[in-house]
């Protein structure tokens with residue numbers, strides 16, 4: 355796998371290395387030793403699927419509050435997503451900055467998301483499916499979120515007619531520091 359750190363420290367775009375032959379190709383999408391050698395978590399507690407009927411479906415921006423903060427490895431196994439992470443680590447030099455990347459069933463790129471980041475995506479195609487590996491179990495009572503269109507972050511989402519859950523529309527404006535309490 356090829357690991358490229360993003361502008362947000364600790365977040366990586368990971369590209370599977372294809373072993374091609376005339377049948378097609380084989381590639382690893384996760385390897386404990388390779389992840390450990392890059393200083394990335396090898397803790398796997400839960401795997402999730404997110405299936406989305408329509409292009410323009412926007413889920414996020416979500417995180418779990420401490421002590422249930424989670425590391426995520428996200429990839430798109432059908433269709434394509436505009437994937438976004440926001441740095442919510444007050445001590446980080448990129449606090450409140452975001453990074454976006456297109457993950458698709460064609461490029462097979464993955465996004466490794468460390469603790470302290472909000473994550474969300476907008477689907478770019480109908481029938482888009484996302485696969486997650488999580489370092490921590492789901493703790494609904496620790497679920498936190500910031501709003502996808504919060505001016506504090508200024509995320510440049512692809513223009514589209516969006517499908518967004520009521521909860522995701524209603525997060526209050528981000529208040530630095532207070533949000534992470």
Ligand SMILES: Cc1cn([C@H]2C[C@H](O)[C@@H](COP(=O)(O)OP(=O)(O)O[C@H]3O[C@H](C)C(=O)[C@H](O)[C@H]3O)O2)c(=O)[nH]c1=O
Nearest residue numbers: 402404413414415416417473474475486491492494519
């Ligand atoms: C995340 C999660 C949810 N659920 C249940 C809770 C609800 O009954 C149902 C849908 O949950 P929710 O509406 O929070 O799903 P999303 O809006 O897709 O949330 C996800 O969207 C953004 C993009 C993320 O990065 C997280 O994976 C996650 O927060 O699944 C579970 O049972 N286990 C889980 O790990």
